[in-house]
Amino acid sequence: QKEVEQNSGPLSVPEGAIASLNCTYSDRGSQSFFWYRQYSGKSPELIMFIYSNGDKEDGRFTAQLNKASQYVSLLIRDSQPSDSATYLCAVSPQGNEKLTFGTGTRLTIIP
Amino acid sequence: AAGVIQSPRHLIKEKRETATLKCYPIPRHDTVYWYQQGPGQDPQFLISFYEKMQSDKGSIPDRFSAQQFSDYHSELNMSSLELGDSALYFCPSSFYSNEQFFGPGTRLTVL
Numbered sequence: 001q002k003e004v005e006q007n008s009g010p011l012s013v014p015e016g017a018i019a020s021l022n023c024t025y026s027d028r029g030s031q032s033f034f035w036y037r038q039y040s041g042k043s044p045e046l047i048m049f050i051y052s053n054g055d056k057e058d059g060r061f062t063a064q065l066n067k068a069s070q071y072v073s074l075l076i077r078d079s080q081p082s083d084s085a086t087y088l089c090a091v092s093p094q095g096n097e098k099l100t101f102g103t104g105t106r107l108t109i110i111p
Numbered sequence: 112a113a114g115v116i117q118s119p120r121h122l123i124k125e126k127r128e129t130a131t132l133k134c135y136p137i138p139r140h141d142t143v144y145w146y147q148q149g150p151g152q153d154p155q156f157l158i159s160f161y162e163k164m165q166s167d168k169g170s171i172p173d174r175f176s177a178q179q180f181s182d183y184h185s186e187l188n189m190s191s192l193e194l195g196d197s198a199l200y201f202c203p204s205s206f207y208s209n210e211q212f213f214g215p216g217t218r219l220t221v222l
Contacts, residue, residue: 032209043201043213044154088153092209098144098167099211101153 003027004091006102014110019076021105023089026070032092033065033072034099037085044088048074079109113138115204115214123220124192132187132217136204142166143185144211145177148199160185192221 005024013019021035032051036044050056050063050072062075072091076083086106090099116135124130136143142161146154156169160179171177174192179185185202197220203211 034210036213043199043216046210046212049210097209098156098159098169099146099154099209100156103153 001026002102003100004089004102006087006089006105008103009106010108011105012108012110013079015079015081017079019079019083019107019109021074021076021087021089021107023072023074023102024070025072025089025091025100027091027093027100028067028070029093030067030070030091032097033063034090034092035061035063035074036088036090036101037083038088038104039085076107081109081111083107084109115202115212117200117202117214117217119217120215121218121220123222125222126192126194128192128221130189130192130219132189132200132202132219134185134187134202134204134214136183136185136202137206137212140204140206140212141183142205143179143183144203144205145171145185145187146201146203148201148216149195150198152198154201157187189219194221197221 035048038044048063050065060077064073086104088104089102144159145157148154157171159167163179177187199216201216203213
């Protein structure tokens with residue numbers, strides 16, 4: 001079992017709808033949680049990070065963390081075709097430490 | 112804003128050759144990480160440096176070595192290259208947190 005699990009998709013969402021991406025992790029000591037967006041052949045781009053239980057909103061993106069359930073999610077509101085990419089969930093024990101990535105969810109926004 | 116710089120962007124080598132990848136972190140960032148991302152895979156942590164000292168080690172083969180220099184740039188040295196070393200290599204940097212910012216990466220192809 002991988003330490004960080006994601007549904008590989010592909011996940012298809014109509015333009016303008018909400019895309020919901022999910023991630024579970026196995027290490028209860030994890031403290032830092034990140035969502036990266038990666039376009040094909042490009043580098044991962046940090047779009048959200050969350051350290052505390054609850055929701056964190058930034059523009060069209062909302063990250064949700066539930067440490068008791070070892071679950072982190074990313075909601076993308078008003079999905080745009082440019083949101084089509086692979087979304088990587090990453091987890092770290094604490095600051096300045098390595099990231100463990102999930103295999104990523106491929107998201108396709110349908111115009 | 113300044114970003115991570117990696118060179119070369121593309122590198123083609125033959126089996127059993129050596130390669131050196133260079134990484135220049137974002138100014139004032141004190142931690143550099145190296146990740147390897149094979150085709151269709153998630154990034155795998157290789158090694159990290161904090162203030163020029165090795166801080167963590169992951170699944171880095173013995174054929175690889177790395178260091179961070181006094182100007183904070185880092186180099187990944189790879190010897191006896193194998194076909195399986197063909198991948199994207201990233202070296203994100205961070206400062207006092209775990210928010211790692213990725214550069215464009217180096218695409219290594221081993222023939």
